[in-house]
Amino acid sequence: MxxxxxxxxxxxxxxxxxxxxxxxxxxxxxxxxxxxxxxxxxxQDLDLRVSAISLASQHLLEQVGAWSQVIQWRACPYKRLGVWEQAYAYTEFNADDIEQKQLGHIVENRLxxxxxxxxxxxxxxxxxxxxxxxxxxxxxxxxxxxxxxxxxxxxxxxxxxxxxxxxxxxxxxxxxxxxxxxxxWDYQQSAMLINVKTEKPQQDITWQKFFSTGPVAFLPLTRAPLAEVGLSEENNAEQGGYASLVWYHQRDEIKRLSALSNQQLQQEVMTAFPKRLGQIEVIAKGSFPLTxxxxxxxxxxxxxxxxxxxxxxxxxxxxxxxxxxxxxxxxxxxxxxxxxxxxxxxxxxxxxxxxxxxxxxxxxxxxxxxxxxxSFSHPSSIVKTLRNVSLLAISKVPFINTAVKNKALAYACGI
Ligand SMILES: Cc1cc2nc3c(=O)[nH]c(=O)nc-3n(C[C@H](O)[C@H](O)[C@H](O)COP(=O)(O)OP(=O)(O)OC[C@H]3O[C@@H](n4cnc5c(N)ncnc54)[C@H](O)[C@@H]3O)c2cc1C
Known part of the structure; x- marks a missing residue:
């Protein structure tokens, strides 16, 4: 033994x-x-399961010797993070605010x-x-x-x-x-993961828009090694980029969406997601209950x-x-x-x-x-106004902006 x-x-x-x-x-x-x-x-196809790897996690992966291999395969850096419910309360976090080159990388779990x-x-x-x-x-x-x-x-x-x-x-x-x-406990929601090819070139932002039924999120993906991401803009613009979309909704609705063909799902995404997504082509999909x-x-x-x-x-x-x-x-x-x-x-x-x-x-x-x-699934109009005012304050009021926004950002990045 x-x-x-x-x-x-x-x-x-x-x-x-x-x-x-x-x-x-x-x-x-x-x-x-x-x-x-x-x-x-x-x-190989892009893995459906992807993770937003924080700076702290990147440091651990460097320490154990795995990070250099990941970025030689493929990893997509993101510099900005946008959140909003109402357009007037759009809030954007930027790596410059915490003196970093990026906020993190989107990496396929399998890689x-x-x-x-x-x-x-x-x-x-x-x-x-x-x-x-x-x-x-x-x-x-x-x-x-x-x-x-x-x-x-x-x-x-x-x-x-x-x-x-x-x-x-x-x-x-x-x-x-x-x-x-x-x-x-079970959240009353499931998450649908959808890998797409985007008409827009490779992006350096991940964003999330909140609806009362649940958020929809955009995570940029790439098929290129890190060194090549963002290079050759002309080529990029011609070829477009990739992304992982996450669609949170009630379980029955995610079940309905999961049964659709890629082409039908594409139409649903184009209708439900914000216009900034642009034209997309669905390449893979899957869903998970949230617990x-x-x-x-x-x-x-x-x-x-x-x-x-x-x-x-x-x-x-x-x-x-x-x-x-x-x-x-x-x-x-x-x-x-x-x-x-x-x-x-x-x-x-x-x-x-x-x-x-x-x-x-x-x-x-x-x-x-x-x-x-x-807070975001609460139907009351008072709660809705309050949460948008909070986002607006984080975005626009200078004192709150530096005191809260940068602290929250540093915490989320694990630094
Ligand atoms: C929709 C969705 C989106 C997500 N997005 C993100 C994200 O953007 N960023 C992020 O940080 N996290 C994200 N997560 C969470 C993240 O995927 C998990 O936290 C992560 O995969 C957990 O890793 P783990 O190694 O603990 O467990 P797992 O990945 O589940 O690994 C467990 C391993 O144990 C093995 N195993 C199980 N039982 C046995 C056994 N009896 N004997 C031998 N082996 C066994 C399994 O085969 C498996 O390989 C997301 C989760 C979901 C559902």
């Missing part, structure tokens, strides 16, 4: 990043994942995961168990025992760990196995929860994976300082520090998203 310091269950973006940060501390790590990400080729995996495969202190499924876990006094099943050969492997990191997503199997409950979940505890006897296994939030502000990466960084910081101080790094008190660092911050972001969701 193989013994590891740390076993990470789930090799998505958060789990893969966590395996690398634990390996950086000199620990012996195992990563368990069911499905290997598909290799990259430039002709991000693949770049992390590429780095994992070069590490001598990480063992990759893939395609493996975790089928049993037992928490003992001095270790955790795990049984893995190879999905192809059906053979079983037993391993042990001093610490198990559960990064196995929103419906975390590990969380259920160790009996950690969650507080959750908020928060684990009642982030740890139970040598098992820790990270990323979506610990929390899922309304994706309205694109913060989901960024919170997961903050979890990853916090855990590495806590364990590094315990090792530095000569403490037992997997002691319950050390692991408790990770939870106290992250719980409040995750809760703050979740509550902010809930407040936005409830």
């Amino acid at each position: 193989k013994h590891f310091d740390c076993v990470v269950v789930g090799g998505g973006m958060v789990g893969a990043a966590s395996a690398l940060t634990m390996a950086q501390l000199g620990l012996r790590v195992a990563l368990v994942e069911q499905f290997e990400p598909e290799p990259y080729s430039p002709e 991000l995961q693949l770049a992390l995996w590429q780095e994992i495969k070069t590490q001598t202190n990480i063992d990759l168990f893939c395609p493996h499924n975790l089928i049993n876990l037992s928490q003992e006094e001095s270790q955790v025992s795990l049984t893995l099943k190879n999905i192809t050969s059906l053979s079983q492997t037993n391993i042990t760990a001093k610490l198990v990191i559960a990064a196995d997503g929103a419906n975390s199997h590990v969380r259920k196995m160790v009996d950690i409950g969650i507080t959750s 908020r979940r928060h684990a009642n505890s982030y740890q139970s006897k040598r098992v820790l929860l990270l990323g979506d296994a610990a929390h899922t939030i309304n994706p309205m502000a694109g913060q989901g994976v960024n919170l997961g990466f903050k979890d990853v960084k916090a855990l590495q910081t806590v364990i590094a300082s315990a090792i530095g101080n000569g403490e037992c790094w997997h002691d319950i008190n050390v692991l408790g520090r990770y939870e106290s660092m992250r719980r409040k911050d995750n809760l703050l972001m979740m509550s902010t998203m809930d407040a936005l969701y409830h």
Whole structure:
């Protein structure tokens, strides 16, 4: 039987990043994942799942050596972020306001995961168990025992760990196995993700317009490596750009939209989205119900929860994976300082520090998203006027502008 310091269950973006940060501390790590990400080729379709990667997340990805690969494949920087409900209260945030080159990058989830995996495969202190499924876990006094099943050969492997990191997503199997409950509710909405080709050239803005039925959002995408984005404007103007559109609406309406052909959906998008979108061609679509979940505890006897296994939030502000990466960084910081101080790094008190660092911050972001969701879906005309006046104040009143806008922007960028 193989013994590891740390076993990470789930090799998505958060789990893969966590395996690398634990390996950086000199620990012996195992990563368990069911499905290997598909290799990259430039002709591949753009992934439907994309994330707005904040500056803080970019720093983590640089630290683990994955970012340079991501930008050699494709990543779309955005410099501006526009939000509005009524045109008069349009508010724009700009990277210049916080002295940065951009606010973040839109990156395809699959490419991000693949770049992390590429780095994992070069590490001598990480063992990759893939395609493996975790089928049993037992928490003992001095270790955790795990049984893995190879999905192809059906053979079983037993391993042990001093610490198990559960990064196995929103419906975390590990969380259920160790009996950690969650507080959750369904937003009455689903989100439809639509990849489109745009008639307009590649853009440097991401925008969101609020309706009482839910927001619609535009995230710029590219098929070019970062170095080529924004170059060759003439060519760009001729070829147009790409984008990921997100359409939030009541579940029945998203169900209806999902059943349409690409051409019919294109007509619906052109009618419902703001005119600034211009002409588009739908190339792919999919939808997800929106659910908020928060684990009642982030740890139970040598098992820790990270990323979506610990929390899922309304994706309205694109913060989901960024919170997961903050979890990853916090855990590495806590364990590094315990090792530095000569403490037992997997002691319950050390692991408790990770939870106290992250719980409040995750809760703050979740509550902010809930407040936005409830405020913008409130039908009252008084509430509607109030929210537009607030946006107007943020946009136009100089004192509020610098005090609130830049602070909010820096927080959203994770700096
Ligand atoms: C509509 C929508 C839009 C979003 N947009 C954004 C955005 O713009 N920005 C952003 O930051 N976030 C966004 N998010 C959230 C983001 O996608 C998630 O927070 C992120 O994918 C979570 O990553 P994760 O690694 O924690 O979990 P996952 O990506 O779910 O990875 C979990 C992994 O665990 C593996 N696994 C599960 N069970 C087992 C098992 N028993 N054994 C082995 N392996 C297992 C799975 O195969 C998977 O690879 C969005 C979410 C939605 C729904």
